[in-house]
Amino acid sequence: MRNARGSLMRPFPLPGSASHPVTTPLSPSVVYASETPDALDDQYEGRVHGYTYSREGHPNADVVAATLDALEGAEGGVVTGSGMGAVSAVLLGLLKSGDHVIGGNQLYGRSLRMMKEDLPRLGIATSLADPGDVAAVRAALRPETRMVLVEVVSNPTLRVADIAGLAALCRERGLLFVVDNTFTTPRGFRPFEHGADIVIHSITKLLAGHSDVMLGYAVARDPALNDRLRVFSVTTGLTPSPFDCWLAERGMLTFPLRFDRAQASAAQLADHLAGLPGVARVIYPLRADHPDAARAQALLGGQGCNMVSFELKGGRQAANAFTRAAEGLSFAPTLGDVGTTLSHPASSSHRALTPEDRAALGLSEGFFRVSVGLEEPAALLDVFTGAVAAAVPAA
Numbered sequence: 273m274r275n276a277r278g279s280l281m282r283p284f285p286l287p288g289s290a291s292h293p294v295t296t297p298l299s300p301s302v303v304y305a306s307e308t309p310d311a312l313d314d315q316y317e318g319r320v321h322g323y324t325y326s327r328e329g330h331p332n333a334d335v336v337a338a339t340l341d342a343l344e345g346a347e348g349g350v351v352t353g354s355g356m357g358a359v360s361a362v363l364l365g366l367l368k369s370g371d372h373v374i375g376g377n378q379l380y381g382r383s384l385r386m387m388k389e390d391l392p393r394l395g396i397a398t399s400l401a402d403p404g405d406v407a408a409v410r411a412a413l414r415p416e417t418r419m420v421l422v423e424v425v426s427n428p429t430l431r432v433a434d435i436a437g438l439a440a441l442c443r444e445r446g447l448l449f450v451v452d453n454t455f456t457t458p459r460g461f462r463p464f465e466h467g468a469d470i471v472i473h474s475i476t477k478l479l480a481g482h483s484d485v486m487l488g489y490a491v492a493r494d495p496a497l498n499d500r501l502r503v504f505s506v507t508t509g510l511t512p513s514p515f516d517c518w519l520a521e522r523g524m525l526t527f528p529l530r531f532d533r534a535q536a537s538a539a540q541l542a543d544h545l546a547g548l549p550g551v552a553r554v555i556y557p558l559r560a561d562h563p564d565a566a567r568a569q570a571l572l573g574g575q576g577c578n579m580v581s582f583e584l585k586g587g588r589q590a591a592n593a594f595t596r597a598a599e600g601l602s603f604a605p606t607l608g609d610v611g612t613t614l615s616h617p618a619s620s621s622h623r624a625l626t627p628e629d630r631a632a633l634g635l636s637e638g639f640f641r642v643s644v645g646l647e648e649p650a651a652l653l654d655v656f657t658g659a660v661a662a663a664v665p666a667a
């Protein structure tokens with residue numbers, strides 16, 4: 273727009289259209305202008321809905337939150353700039369000095385770090401326990417325990433938590449039961465239907481699905497807790513970028529299709545790997561030889577997840593030969609991408625552990641975790657057949 277003096281002034285009016293776009297517009301605006309102080313009052317007092325400053329909220333984040341709310345059967349969830357942002361909002365936004373929290377002993381690496389380093393530094397005591405063993409979690413309880421944080425399927429050993437037992441324990445003791453549902457996704461598992469009080473996601477993984485966005489999400493069953501999560505996120509600047517939210521929305525439109533395809537391929541791959549002579553063992557929750565098969569079947573309703581772990585015969589040398597020969601598969605420590613990715617815990621996620629601690633978890637130099645993507649299943653199985661044969665030629 274030009275003013276009377278002919279200088280350029282914002283806003284430039286958009287060309288009118290009798291029709292409307294079919295995609296959500298991207299709104300990168302940091303600030304939102306109001307007409308009058310009275311109009312701003314109406315917004316702040318909640319009499320009308322409106323945005324003010326994008327750290328406090330913006331349309332693209334609200335679209336992502338509404339999508340996740342619908343997937344989880346929840347209301348009022350908060351979107352954060354990464355999955356760890358969501359973990360931080362829950363742990364730091366809801367706990368206080370003097371509290372105690374129990375975490376699963378195989379949580380995501382940075383969540384573990386927060387339990388071991390950051391929370392204790394702030395006066396919040398922490399314990400780790402096996403979430404598959406309710407007696408072990410019960411033994412870790414203290415009078416100050418406020419929260420239990422677990423993942424449904426552990427990384428990379430794919431053990432399944434005793435969600436029913438933990439939910440009952442948390443209900444009995446009045447603890448907040450927090451479930452990081454990243455691996456299982458709301459298509460595989462809906463924690464609120466199993467007694468969870470709070471659900472966390474790294475949207476970065478399967479939900480957005482293309483390895484080009486980092487985002488997280490946290491939602492509580494109790495609206496008062498959602499308010500606290502929101503205020504903490506706004507105050508500490510965990511707010512996501514509109515562009516990332518816009519990309520995530522696009523990714524989530526195909527999430528159910530991608531999940532179904534990836535988990536079906538994962539089930540096939542698990543059985544295929546089990547038949548290869550170079551493979552010492554395969555871990556997949558829905559296989560009959562998995563130690564938690566019955567629990568996985570009950571919790572995941574016949575859907576697995578897209579993750580398969582396996583152990584190659586031969587050590588680091590075989591592992592090197594395998595990633596070299598696995599043409600078209602990225603050796604990269606992420607999961608949930610459209611392409612299949614390989615993670616080698618001994619050299620990445622679990623490299624800080626001592627060899628003895630890794631051995632206790634069964635993480636040998638031949639151990640790989642596979643995040644199965646969307647390749648043609650037959651072609652994918654062929655790549656694994658070839659790469660395993662190249663890595664373990666004697667077998």
Ligand SMILES: *Cc1c(COP(=O)(O)O)cnc(C)c1O
Pocket residue numbers: 354355356357359380383423452454455474475476477486487488
């Ligand atoms: C990746 C991941 C996170 C952290 O998410 P970011 O988006 O990478 O910050 C948290 N929990 C689990 C289970 C994850 O896999």
